[in-house]
Amino acid sequence: MSESNGGGPLLQIEHLKQYFPVASGLLVHRTVGHVHAVDDVSFDLDEGQTLGLVGESGCGKTTLSRSLLRLIEPTEGSIAFQGQDVTHMSMRKLRPLRSEMQMVFQDPFASLNPRKRVVQIVGAPLTLHGVSKGEIADRVRELLDRVGLQAEHMNRFPHEFSGGQRQRIGIARALALEPKLIVLDEPVSALDVSVQAQIINLLDDIQDDLGLTYLFVAHDLSVVRHVSDRIAVMYLGKLMEVSPAEELYTKPIHPYTEALLGAVPVPDPRENRARKRVAVTGEPPNPIDPPSGCVFHTRCPHATDVCREVEPPLARYANGHLAACHHPQQVSSDEIRAVERSDQSPLSAGEELPQAS
Amino acid sequence: MSGGEPILDVRNLRVSFSTEEGDVQAVDGVSFQLRPGEVLAVVGESGSGKSVTAMTLMGLTRSPNARFEGTAQFRDTELVNATDDELRQIRGAQIAMIFQDPMTSLNPVQRVGDQIMEQITAHGEIPEAQARTQAVEMLDRVGIPRAAERARSYPHEFSGGMRQRAMIAMAVSCEPDVLIADEPTTALDVTIQAQILQQIAQLREDAGVGVILVTHDLGVVADVADRIAVMYAGQIVERGTVDEIFYDPQHPYTWGLLGSITRVDRDRPGRLPAIGGVPPSLANPPEGCRFRPRCPHAFEPCTQVPDLEQRGASGSGHVDRCFLSAQDKPRLREVDGQVGLTTGSPSA
Numbered sequence: 039m040s041e042s043n044g045g046g047p048l049l050q051i052e053h054l055k056q057y058f059p060v061a062s063g064l065l066v067h068r069t070v071g072h073v074h075a076v077d078d079v080s081f082d083l084d085e086g087q088t089l090g091l092v093g094e095s096g097c098g099k100t101t102l103s104r105s106l107l108r109l110i111e112p113t114e115g116s117i118a119f120q121g122q123d124v125t126h127m128s129m130r131k132l133r134p135l136r137s138e139m140q141m142v143f144q145d146p147f148a149s150l151n152p153r154k155r156v157v158q159i160v161g162a163p164l165t166l167h168g169v170s171k172g173e174i175a176d177r178v179r180e181l182l183d184r185v186g187l188q189a190e191h192m193n194r195f196p197h198e199f200s201g202g203q204r205q206r207i208g209i210a211r212a213l214a215l216e217p218k219l220i221v222l223d224e225p226v227s228a229l230d231v232s233v234q235a236q237i238i239n240l241l242d243d244i245q246d247d248l249g250l251t252y253l254f255v256a257h258d259l260s261v262v263r264h265v266s267d268r269i270a271v272m273y274l275g276k277l278m279e280v281s282p283a284e285e286l287y288t289k290p291i292h293p294y295t296e297a298l299l300g301a302v303p304v305p306d307p308r309e310n311r312a313r314k315r316v317a318v319t320g321e322p323p324n325p326i327d328p329p330s331g332c333v334f335h336t337r338c339p340h341a342t343d344v345c346r347e348v349e350p351p352l353a354r355y356a357n358g359h360l361a362a363c364h365h366p367q368q369v370s371s372d373e374i375r376a377v378e379r380s381d382q383s384p385l386s387a388g389e390e391l392p393q394a395s
Numbered sequence: 396m397s398g399g400e401p402i403l404d405v406r407n408l409r410v411s412f413s414t415e416e417g418d419v420q421a422v423d424g425v426s427f428q429l430r431p432g433e434v435l436a437v438v439g440e441s442g443s444g445k446s447v448t449a450m451t452l453m454g455l456t457r458s459p460n461a462r463f464e465g466t467a468q469f470r471d472t473e474l475v476n477a478t479d480d481e482l483r484q485i486r487g488a489q490i491a492m493i494f495q496d497p498m499t500s501l502n503p504v505q506r507v508g509d510q511i512m513e514q515i516t517a518h519g520e521i522p523e524a525q526a527r528t529q530a531v532e533m534l535d536r537v538g539i540p541r542a543a544e545r546a547r548s549y550p551h552e553f554s555g556g557m558r559q560r561a562m563i564a565m566a567v568s569c570e571p572d573v574l575i576a577d578e579p580t581t582a583l584d585v586t587i588q589a590q591i592l593q594q595i596a597q598l599r600e601d602a603g604v605g606v607i608l609v610t611h612d613l614g615v616v617a618d619v620a621d622r623i624a625v626m627y628a629g630q631i632v633e634r635g636t637v638d639e640i641f642y643d644p645q646h647p648y649t650w651g652l653l654g655s656i657t658r659v660d661r662d663r664p665g666r667l668p669a670i671g672g673v674p675p676s677l678a679n680p681p682e683g684c685r686f687r688p689r690c691p692h693a694f695e696p697c698t699q700v701p702d703l704e705q706r707g708a709s710g711s712g713h714v715d716r717c718f719l720s721a722q723d724k725p726r727l728r729e730v731d732g733q734v735g736l737t738t739g740s741p742s743a
Contacts, residue, residue, distance in 0.1 A: 094584035094585070094587075095584055200673050200674075201441075202673065231440070231613070231655050231656055232440060232651055232652060232655045232669060232670035233669075234655065234657070235656075235657075235667035235670070236669040236670075236671075239666050239667055239669055257584065257585070258585075258657075259659050260614075260657040261657045263659060264657045287659065297586060298585060300589075301586045301589040302659045303589075303614035303615050303617060303618035304617060305616070305653070306617055306641060306658075306660075307637045309660065310617050318586050319590075321554050321556055321587065
């Protein structure tokens with residue numbers, strides 16, 4: 039393992055953009071536009087912390103998680119891991135760093151090679167990094183034990199396992215190289231609730247024991263509440279709000295977060311009936327041609343002219359709570375007067391900070 | 396809202412499939428009734444038999460390797476033994492179904508409007524022009540903007556939420572009495588899910604449609620259901636009203652389900668009280684209570700299958716399959732101040 043970088047964040051993302059060209063034409067492909075999958079996103083992730091990244095399908099959360107591992111090449115911006123800029127690092131130089139950042143995928147049925155035995159799947163990263171065959175078997179046995187599987191599972195094929203067990207195999211594979219950062223892309227959303235709880239508990243234990251850092255990507259606000267230290271809410275490629283985990287639920291500042299929270303049904307009939315719920319209408323706009331100004335203004339109940347014209351910067355409230363909104367909710371006039379523009383704001387954002395009424 | 400005679404009466408339904416691994420008893424003696432204007436939620440994890448139950452009512456599980464027992468009385472027709480012709484009259488017109496995946500349940504090469512028209516004309520002698528107007532009306536009613544124009548679109552031009560709306564439009568176009576919704580919102584985002592659930596609630600209120608909602612999401616259930624049947628390994632292990640199931644659950648599996656959900660309105664607990672182990676194989680189910688191998692409270696009588704009967708103090712409609720005494724249950728189900736399953740060590 040390499041040295042840590044004197045207390046700085048483990049992962050630092052600055053103004054990251056990931057655009058995908060949209061081509062048209064039968065013989066000659068012309069680029070007619072770009073899907074703005076990730077559109078100028080900045081955040082830090084400290085060692086040992088969990089950042090929950092939440093948003094609806096198509097908001098760019100999976101793209102973001104892949105481009106920061108450079109599984110796809112980012113269009114613009116920079117990624118620093120342990121203080122080292124990895125944005126343009128050559129694959130040869132990147133490889134040793136890769137062992138420090140691993141990924142667990144959403145679909146435990148598609149992410150394990152059906153023709154390989156568990157020992158080959160979990161041992162693959164070790165083989166790639168030059169561990170000898172004899173050592174691999176021992177190490178795999180250890181890893182399986184770590185994730186709650188037995189040594190006799192080593193020689194079985196993925197189809198012999200249930201969804202939850204497969205996800206455990208995926209986690210064992212991610213742990214094989216003793217990484218510092220694990221990107222978890224919807225690790226429990228394909229699983230049954232009772233199994234979800236088992237996997238969440240397992241991830242929690244592993245993090246405590248090994249001091250891991252997680253980026254936990256999910257569409258489900260209730261799952262991230264149980265695992266995160268901080269939560270970032272994404273919409274149409276942009277960060278809407280970044281907040282300490284608990285505060286997001288008690289004090290959602292962005293109307294989109296409020297709407298997301300209101301839309302989640304609570305498994306408690308009486309509370310459900312009593313709860314006032316802000317329903318948003320309509321569907322997310324097309325990311326090829328995102329709306330001007332604030333990208334949420336087309337569905338926002340509080341939208342005014344300024345929202346249509348000026349992209350709101352990320353404003354910094356108390357507790358490092360960031361929100362990109364001209365009409366922040368749940369905050370007092372005093373809090374609004376105290377806000378500062380965060381340097382994690384998108385470069386295209388305006389200077390206008392929210393005004394106290 | 397809900398009241399009157401049951402419109403659907405399912406008794407002792409059993410469905411088994413013969414496979415290479417032997418007979419799989421997917422549904423094992425399921426009984427329930429559905430009244431007009433009522434939402435009955437069938438809750439369970441994958442493999443619990445909830446979808447097979449729903450699909451059997453529509454005759455969609457019929458195949459050479461399937462065996463059926465029991466009855467499902469819908470009005471004058473008994474659905475389990477009905478002929479294909481009889482079923483065809485009922486299916487779509489009187490009992491309609493919405494599927495989980497709106498991506499694969501629409502025909503990709505036919506315009507959405509045409510698919511709804513097909514449904515309308517299949518069940519009545521209606522001129523094409525009128526059927527088209529009706530189809531557009533239906534799309535408009537389920538909240539698709541510029542319905543006349545969008546009726547000419549193909550499914551791939553619709554978003555997931557719009558496809559599910561189109562499915563609902565199709566399902567309700569013949570004004571059915573019963574709507575079977577199999578995980579209707581599982582593939583959708585929460586903001587869209589809220590809109591679709593509202594649609595379903597609207598249907599039951601306006602048209603008195605009885606809804607069977609198959610789902611694994613207890614949040615959705617708490618939101619829209621009147622009564623709940625909890626299924627485990629092919630059997631209903633507990634059945635009651637929403638309040639009975641959520642506030643006075645009798646079966647340890649229900650406790651485990653309620654305990655293991657992550658809640659958006661609750662602080663992070665130390666650990667989630669998860670259910671240990673995995674669901675049993677239906678080809679070779681455990682003897683006695685199906686939940687016994689995973690149940691930390693199992694004791695001697697559990698080697699027999701408990702009947703589904705009233706055991707607790709609450710309403711007479713609240714039945715369960717658990718031998719534990721009703722006096723002990725409130726104590727046993729309390730874990731860290733909420734309902735859950737103690738993380739004792741059941742043999743996994």
